[in-house]
Amino acid sequence: MYAPSIITLRQIIHEIRRAIPQGTIKDNLMIRYLFDQYRKFNTTDQQICKAKDEVTFAANTYLCYLRSSRMHQEIHDQYHGKGERSVQETANMVGFKLPHDPK
Amino acid sequence: MSLMLNAIRILNKKLIFSAPNNQLIKRSYAVARKRFYRKTGILYNDGKYEITLDQRKLKTPKGNLFVVDSEPLAFAIATEWNMQKEKIWLTSMHLTTLSNTVIDNPNNLTKYEMVEYIVNHLDSDAILFQSHENDDLYKLQVEEWDPVIQWFCDKFQVDLKKSRDMNAPVLDTETKATITRHLLSYNFECVHGYVYAVDTLKSLILTLACVERFLTPEKAASLSRLEEEFQLKKWGRIEWAHDLSQQDQEARLSSTILFIYFNSTSWLTKQKNNR
Numbered sequence: 001m002y003a004p005s006i007i008t009l010r011q012i013i014h015e016i017r018r019a020i021p022q023g024t025i026k027d028n029l030m031i032r033y034l035f036d037q038y039r040k041f042n043t044t045d046q047q048i049c050k051a052k053d054e055v056t057f058a059a060n061t062y063l064c065y066l067r068s069s070r071m072h073q074e075i076h077d078q079y080h081g082k083g084e085r086s087v088q089e090t091a092n093m094v095g096f097k098l099p100h101d102p103k
Numbered sequence: 104m105s106l107m108l109n110a111i112r113i114l115n116k117k118l119i120f121s122a123p124n125n126q127l128i129k130r131s132y133a134v135a136r137k138r139f140y141r142k143t144g145i146l147y148n149d150g151k152y153e154i155t156l157d158q159r160k161l162k163t164p165k166g167n168l169f170v171v172d173s174e175p176l177a178f179a180i181a182t183e184w185n186m187q188k189e190k191i192w193l194t195s196m197h198l199t200t201l202s203n204t205v206i207d208n209p210n211n212l213t214k215y216e217m218v219e220y221i222v223n224h225l226d227s228d229a230i231l232f233q234s235h236e237n238d239d240l241y242k243l244q245v246e247e248w249d250p251v252i253q254w255f256c257d258k259f260q261v262d263l264k265k266s267r268d269m270n271a272p273v274l275d276t277e278t279k280a281t282i283t284r285h286l287l288s289y290n291f292e293c294v295h296g297y298v299y300a301v302d303t304l305k306s307l308i309l310t311l312a313c314v315e316r317f318l319t320p321e322k323a324a325s326l327s328r329l330e331e332e333f334q335l336k337k338w339g340r341i342e343w344a345h346d347l348s349q350q351d352q353e354a355r356l357s358s359t360i361l362f363i364y365f366n367s368t369s370w371l372t373k374q375k376n377n378r
Contacts, residue, residue: 016182016186019186020182020185020186021138021185021186021187021188028185029143029144029145029178029181029182030178030179030181030182030185033174033175033178037175053316054316054364054368057316057319058175058361058364060319061319061320061357061360061361061364062179062357062361064319064320064321064353064354064357065197065320065353065354065357065358065361068350068351068353068354068357069195069350069354071346071350072195072347072350072351072354073195075342075343075346075347075350076347078343079342079343079347
């Protein structure tokens with residue numbers, strides 16, 4: 001099992017990879033920065049573990065931002081009007097077939 | 104001059120076609136620009152961070168240079184710009200738009216005015232008004248909201264009273280003064296973030312609980328929609344209305360919380376030097 005912070009990191013990377021048009025995270029600045037931060041806080045002493053909490057919270061908040069933005073966009077894309085539907089599309093929506101479709 | 108040109112360009116492109124026979128009337132939306140850059144990056148200059156789109160520097164709508172104080176914020180904004188696919192949808196880039204508002208300050212607000220605006224929200228805070236018609240809903244509100252109110256009172260050493268009718272609970276001046284002091288301890292950028300968050304959640308208590316890490320952004324958003332969620336269980340949920348607004352609210356809130364974080368603390372730059 002991975003630690004919760006690692007799971008968050010993986011999810012953030014997953015969201016970024018989905019969101020950017022290049023589709024590859026090679027040379028991605030944000031990812032590199034995230035790894036840096038994770039390494040840094042991994043080696044931090046227990047003394048400043050309050051800071052670690054803060055970082056974990058910030059990472060989760062960022063994940064929430066990425067994920068909610070993506071879902072918002074997906075719902076928007078699915079339902080946003082694109083003009084009038086064709087007869088075919090309307091028939092498909094209600095489960096009908098056109099006269100010339102195979103049965 | 105360039106502003107004028109831009110306006111003319113938009114006019115030409117879309118705005119309103121009212122044909123003499125009234126057949127074609129279009130609504131006026133600003134046209135989303137195409138993504139004109141390939142790579143985004145950040146620059147460190149004079150203690151501040153700038154965003155680059157290819158070799159160009161990002162500017163605000165008023166034409167000021169876009170600069171932020173915090174490194175992680177700059178990375179997050181560069182990522183926002185990188186996430187735009189064919190068109191640039193500014194409405195989905197909450198961190199960018201918030202920073203734009205802070206840099207341009209189009210309403211010429213001062214920090215004190217904004218704090219006053221936020222604190223005035225406390226009188227009509229959403230979670231202080233609880234249902235008097237529906238006992239099930241009231242039970243749920245007591246269960247979910249009261250711990251947050253209690254946390255707030257303990258944290259700031261104040262006394263809040265809730266209301267079950269139209270009359271707003273009376274707040275003593277001491278409470279307002281305490282919260283005002285707390286908010287004034289933040290810088291200008293953060294107070295801007297607070298205004299945005301309070302407008303999103305309709306509640307200052309939930310906003311502060313979220314900034315202080317008592318609630319996650321998801322939880323805070325769901326608590327501000329408590330009555331809606333309660334009614335949805337009875338009447339049904341519609342994806343293109345309820346889920347859409349929920350995701351939008353979560354995105355707005357979490358981006359604002361990040362914005363307040365990155366502008367308020369220096370934990371990401373300080374902690375290593377102590378070793």
